[in-house]
Amino acid sequence: xxxxxxxxxxxxxxxxxxxxxxxxxxxxxxxxxxxxxxxxxxxxxxxxxxxxxxxxxxxxxxxxxxxxxxxxxxxxxxxxxxxxxxxxxxxxxxxxxxxxxxxxxxxxxxxxxxxxxxxxxxxxxxxxxxxxxxxxxxxx
Amino acid sequence: xxxxxxxxxxxxxxxxxxxxxxxxxxxxxxxxxxxxxxxxxxxxxxxxxxxxxxxxxxxxxxxxxxxxxxxxxxxxxxxxxxxxxxxxxxxxxxxxxxxxxxxxxxxxxxxxxxxxxxxxxxxxxxxxxxxxxxxxxxxxxxxxxxxxxxxxxxxxxxxxxxxxxxxxxxxxxxxxxxxxxxxxxxxxxxxxxxxxxxxxxxxxxxxxxxxxxxxxxxxxxxxxxxxxxxxxxxxxxxxxxxxxxxxxxxxxxxxxxxxxxxxxxxxxxxxxxxxxxxxxxxxxxxxxxxxxxxxxxxxxxxxxxxxxxxxxxxxxxxxxxxxxxxxxxxxxxxxxxxxxxxxxxxxxxxxxxxxxxxxxxxxxxxxxxxxxxxxxxxxxxxxxxxxxxxxxxxxxxxxxxxxxxxxxxxxxxxxxxxxxxxxxxxxxxxxxxxxxxxxxxxxxxxxxxxxxxxxxxxxxxxxxxxxxxxxxxxxxxxxxxxxxxxxxxxxxxxxxxxxxxxxxxxxxxxxxxxxxxxxxxxxxxxxxxxxxxxxxxxxxxxxxxxxxxxxxxxxxxxxxxxxxxxxxxxxxxxxxxxxxxxxxxxxxxxxxxxxxxxxxxxxxxxxxxxxxxxxxxxxxxxxxxxxxxxxxxxxxxxxxxxxxxxxxxxxxxxxxxxxxxxxxxxxxxxxxxxxxxxxxxxxxxxxxxxxxxxxxxxxxxxxxxxxxxxxxxxxxxxxxxxxxxxxxxxxxxxxxxxxxxxxxxxxxxxxxxxxxxxxxxxxxxxxxxxxxxxxxxxxxxxxxxxxxxxxxxxxxxxxxxxxxxx
Numbered sequence: 001x002x003x004x005x006x007x008x009x010x011x012x013x014x015x016x017x018x019x020x021x022x023x024x025x026x027x028x029x030x031x032x033x034x035x036x037x038x039x040x041x042x043x044x045x046x047x048x049x050x051x052x053x054x055x056x057x058x059x060x061x062x063x064x065x066x067x068x069x070x071x072x073x074x075x076x077x078x079x080x081x082x083x084x085x086x087x088x089x090x091x092x093x094x095x096x097x098x099x100x101x102x103x104x105x106x107x108x109x110x111x112x113x114x115x116x117x118x119x120x121x122x123x124x125x126x127x128x129x130x131x132x133x134x135x136x137x138x139x140x
Numbered sequence: 141x142x143x144x145x146x147x148x149x150x151x152x153x154x155x156x157x158x159x160x161x162x163x164x165x166x167x168x169x170x171x172x173x174x175x176x177x178x179x180x181x182x183x184x185x186x187x188x189x190x191x192x193x194x195x196x197x198x199x200x201x202x203x204x205x206x207x208x209x210x211x212x213x214x215x216x217x218x219x220x221x222x223x224x225x226x227x228x229x230x231x232x233x234x235x236x237x238x239x240x241x242x243x244x245x246x247x248x249x250x251x252x253x254x255x256x257x258x259x260x261x262x263x264x265x266x267x268x269x270x271x272x273x274x275x276x277x278x279x280x281x282x283x284x285x286x287x288x289x290x291x292x293x294x295x296x297x298x299x300x301x302x303x304x305x306x307x308x309x310x311x312x313x314x315x316x317x318x319x320x321x322x323x324x325x326x327x328x329x330x331x332x333x334x335x336x337x338x339x340x341x342x343x344x345x346x347x348x349x350x351x352x353x354x355x356x357x358x359x360x361x362x363x364x365x366x367x368x369x370x371x372x373x374x375x376x377x378x379x380x381x382x383x384x385x386x387x388x389x390x391x392x393x394x395x396x397x398x399x400x401x402x403x404x405x406x407x408x409x410x411x412x413x414x415x416x417x418x419x420x421x422x423x424x425x426x427x428x429x430x431x432x433x434x435x436x437x438x439x440x441x442x443x444x445x446x447x448x449x450x451x452x453x454x455x456x457x458x459x460x461x462x463x464x465x466x467x468x469x470x471x472x473x474x475x476x477x478x479x480x481x482x483x484x485x486x487x488x489x490x491x492x493x494x495x496x497x498x499x500x501x502x503x504x505x506x507x508x509x510x511x512x513x514x515x516x517x518x519x520x521x522x523x524x525x526x527x528x529x530x531x532x533x534x535x536x537x538x539x540x541x542x543x544x545x546x547x548x549x550x551x552x553x554x555x556x557x558x559x560x561x562x563x564x565x566x567x568x569x570x571x572x573x574x575x576x577x578x579x580x581x582x583x584x585x586x587x588x589x590x591x592x593x594x595x596x597x598x599x600x601x602x603x604x605x606x607x608x609x610x611x612x613x614x615x616x617x618x619x620x621x622x623x624x625x626x627x628x629x630x631x632x633x634x635x636x637x638x639x640x641x642x643x644x645x646x647x648x649x650x651x652x653x654x655x656x657x658x659x660x661x662x663x664x665x666x667x668x669x670x671x672x673x674x675x676x677x678x679x680x681x682x683x684x685x686x687x688x689x690x691x692x693x694x695x696x697x698x699x700x701x702x703x704x705x706x707x708x709x710x711x712x713x714x715x716x717x718x719x720x721x722x723x724x725x726x727x728x729x730x731x732x733x734x735x736x737x738x739x740x741x742x743x744x745x746x747x748x749x750x751x752x753x754x755x756x757x758x759x760x761x762x763x764x765x766x767x768x769x770x771x772x773x774x775x776x777x778x779x780x781x782x783x784x785x786x787x788x789x790x791x792x793x794x795x796x797x798x799x800x801x802x803x804x805x806x807x808x809x810x811x812x813x814x815x816x817x818x819x820x821x822x823x824x825x826x827x828x829x830x831x832x833x834x835x836x837x838x839x840x841x842x843x844x845x846x847x848x849x850x851x852x853x854x855x856x857x858x859x860x861x862x863x864x865x866x867x868x869x870x871x872x873x874x875x876x877x878x879x880x881x882x883x884x885x886x887x888x889x890x891x892x893x894x895x896x897x898x899x900x901x902x903x904x905x906x907x908x909x910x911x912x913x914x915x916x917x918x919x920x921x922x923x924x925x926x927x928x929x930x931x932x933x934x935x936x937x938x939x940x941x942x943x944x945x946x
Contacts, residue, residue, distance in 0.1 A: 026819070029898075034815040036901040042823040049830045069927070072920045079913055088145075090201050094909050098895040112895055114905040117912075121905070124916040131923040133831060135930050 005054060012054035019047035027122055031110075037118035041125025048130060057137050068130040075123025082117040144199040144213035146183060147263040150176040154256035161249035169248045170238035176256060177230035180263075184223045191220050192638040194645065194654040198269065214269035214333065217642025217655070221481065222266035222397055224639075225488050229389040230259055236496055236617035237381035239610075240503065251291055251379070258284035262390050266397055271320040271330045278316065278358075281394060282309040285386050289378040301374035304709065308361050308371045316358025316398070322351040323405070336404045336649060343408045352406050355398070356415055363395025365453060366423040369446040370705050376438040380499030383438060388445055388491035393484060396449065399456050400480070400647050407460035417457030421574045423450030428581035432588055432689065433696040437498040437508040440589050441491065444534065447582060448487050451549060454575070455480035458552045461559055462648055475555070477647045478660050479548035481640045486533065486541040486628065493621035494530040494589070497523050500614055501593065506604030510588075515598030520609050522619070524594045529622040535586035535682070536579065536675065541628035543675075544662055546579065550671040576674060583682030588689065632662035737858060744861040747869060757868060760875035771811065777804050791836070799829040816900040 020043075027040030051060050086095035098112035153176045161169045187197065200212040215223070234255070241248060261284055264277030283306070290302030320330075326345040327335045335342075342348055359365075364372040372392065376383055386392070399416060406412040424447045431443035459477035500523050502508045505516065517524045533540030536547075553575045557568045600606075609615075628635055641655035652658050666672070685692070701707060727738065751757045781804065784797035802825035809818035886899050886907070896902040904912050 030901045031896040032898055034819055034898065034900075036816070036898070036904060038904070039816070039820050039823060042820065042827060046823055046827045046830070049827060053830060053833075069923070072923060076917060076920055079916060083909065083913060087201060087203075092202055092205050094913075096894065096906050096909075110895060114894070114896070114902070114909075117905050117909060118901075121912060121916055124920055128916075128919045128923040129827065132926050135927050136831075 037121030072127030079120030181227035218646035232617035312361025319354035359395035384495035420454030483545035496618035512602035
């Protein structure tokens with residue numbers, strides 16, 4: 001069935017970026033305000049789902065040529081590496097580190113190793129949801 | 141850097157091997173792998189000078205401090221010796237495998253990843269001072285050897301062998317774990333060193349004997365002692381480098397290591413002395429006898445390994461006698477521990493080279509069946525020389541190192557005569573006979589191995605290939621080992637002083653405190669003593685038996701295969717398999733609805749039952765918070781939504797109503813000040829409704845025939861039950877608070893300790909980061925599962941069989 005959803009597609013194109021940017025904001029805000037890797041990841045995948053609804057699987061997989069299984073693997077790897085890194089400093093597994101820095105323009109900002117772990121969570125969540133949607137969606 | 145990290149080098153290297161294999165296919169991956177054992181070997185060699193004078197080293201990092209679990213690396217004579225064996229033989233084996241495994245046809249990355257994992261695991265076993273980490277590494281050796289044995293997983297025999305070895309060694313490992321827990325209970329510490337220091341009083345505990353036997357189960361299964369040896373011959377399905385490494389030099393010796401390491405703790409008990417000695421001796425006799433029955437070259441070597449491990453085990457048993465005599469340093473028992481370690485080194489050298497030769501024959505002649513082989517000496521002179529040195533050393537003939545340790549073995553067995561406690565001396569002649577006959581058969585199978593393969597007539601028609609000498613690279617590793625066999629014979633005391641004596645202290649710490657005190661000097665010639673005449677007898681009778689093999693071979697057919705230990709193992713496995721199948725097929729009916737019913741009923745019964753049995757249900761109305769009008773409205777919306785789902789005629793309405801319920805719950809989260817949860821809930825609702833709509837087309841029409849009254853009553857009961865249970869629990873939990881809420885703790889500490897302000901997120905990534913890590917791992921596995929299910933179903937549809945083992 002061929003459909004011609006001009007309005008939906010045009011809207012989706014714009015809304016996608018809005019949701020995506022919002023998801024990144026949510027992700028970074030995580031440590032101090034509501035948000036984090038899990039919600040951020042879900043929001044990103046919901047943005048992609050929106051595209052999927054407006055177009056179809058094939059178009060999106062050429063527009064966003066991402067192997068979501070690899071993405072999941074990378075996310076897991078980042079998470080585990082972050083957790084294991086503390087061993088190198090003779091600290092127990094999963095000890096996080098953080099500090100505050102004065103950056104030009106941005107002012108006092110914090111850098112936190114939990115961020116890296118959260119990035120892993122983010123990637124896994126996007127990877128997993130999109131893998132599931134893609135495989136089930138591609139299955140006739 | 142702390143040297144405890146050094147042992148993880150192979151594991152870290154294993155992570156980059158697959159990438160290397162893919163990106164640079166022109167070079168044999170083995171060359172990169174070789175780095176790990178070489179570097180480690182050199183590294184551990186630097187410890188030799190200080191350890192040979194009696195120093196020890198420890199290094200640790202706290203892994204899980206709250207549970208008092210640390211990875212402690214402890215280097216003393218015993219663990220250094222094993223570490224050198226693991227890395228030294230490891231170097232040779234990897235080098236050999238570069239020529240043995242074809243890089244174009246084999247999945248080298250898998251092979252080397254497993255091998256490197258195994259190396260770390262093995263180093264961890266011998267260096268761990270903490271029993272929990274020792275157990276962890278111990279099981280890691282079981283798992284990596286399972287993967288290595290099953291490396292050619294398309295062969296049924298490989299899979300069978302891999303499973304068998306894993307079943308038996310993991311069973312033993314679990315028993316050993318129980319022993320560790322008991323020991324920690326008795327001694328109050330997980331550190332082996334501390335246990336040894338306080339070993340004296342431990343025998344009074346009731347758990348002591350249990351721990352002793354459970355620990356021995358672990359050691360015996362790993363070291364393939366009778367009756368657990370049955371996995372080792374089947375493990376020969378692994379590629380030959382693996383056999384040479386795991387099944388001659390390293391993994392099977394882990395059991396010996398365990399016995400040696402725990403001797404100072406358990407040797408106070410006569411059960412230990414008896415069990416270790418007699419099981420070892422019997423295994424030696426049994427396996428040496430059945431080695432002659434084998435027709436596969438690697439089969440002979442496997443049985444020979446079992447037999448030699450038995451020999452070393454019995455020596456360790458004899459070494460424990462020294463704990464029960466007045467002046468052990470003056471008695472002849474002083475030899476036993478030394479002989480055990482000495483033979484362990486010798487066995488690693490000659491058996492390693494023999495396995496590699498067996499691999500060469502397989503590679504160049506195309507078969508390992510000894511009935512087809514013969515007369516290879518003329519075409520493979522170098523391999524013959526190596527095999528000759530190896531087998532003659534194994535048979536205990538000078539001038540090879542096996543002779544020296546064999547003589548010391550006989551000396552130790554003879555010394556049992558002097559031992560009067562436990563009425564051991566009454567059984568002396570039995571012990572001696574077993575040891576002697578075992579040695580004779582050792583001689584027989586050694587000769588059988590070398591002469592039936594290399595001497596005699598060549599049956600070219602039986603061989604799949606035209607045999608010729610192996611490429612030089614393949615010969616280097618076994619040749620180095622063969623040279624060592626000879627060299628050790630001529631310099632036994634240098635080896636003894638630098639490597640063996642420090643290890644002996646670890647086994648008998650109450651007798652000696654420094655290596656110089658170990659009063660042993662190895663001599664090739666020690667006069668016309670009893671040992672000498674026994675050896676002469678071994679050679680004479682062994683030679684006659686070897687010549688007459690065709691005549692007496694028929695005795696093996698007297699016992700049918702159906703009563704063997706293997707048959708018993710198969711029976712037990714089959715019994716469990718059918719039993720488990722029956723049980724699981726009785727409730728695994730394939731209907732999700734059924735499973736949900738089981739779960740919900742279980743939940744209701746357990747929770748309501750607990751509430752009633754413990755009288756836990758208390759309703760305190762005063763503690764309930766007031767209900768506002770807008771909350772009432774939201775609840776009504778929830779009700780309406782739920783009812784709509786139930787009563788809707790079309791699926792679309794149900795889905796939308798479900799979404800409405802979800803959003804309302806999100807609103808509740810907002811009201812109760814949980815913005816994170818609300819946010820997540822909102823996104824999840826959106827995505828899941830979208831997902832539903834995606835799958836919507838493919839769903840069958842709502843089945844109206846499911847309106848049968850019984851079905852609906854059933855569902856109503858479950859739904860009502862679960863609802864009531866949850867409500868009761870919530871009310872009860874709200875009404876009685878014994879401890880103050882944990883949230884205040886988080887409020888106070890999140891910023892101070894974790895540097896974050898959003899409590900939920902800090903808990904997720906920091907306080908309970910472990911949970912999150914496992915959760916995302918589960919998610920990833922689930923997504924892989926979905927891929928698998930859908931892909932498998934697709935291939936079936938096309939009329940193909942699902943691809944096995946991919």
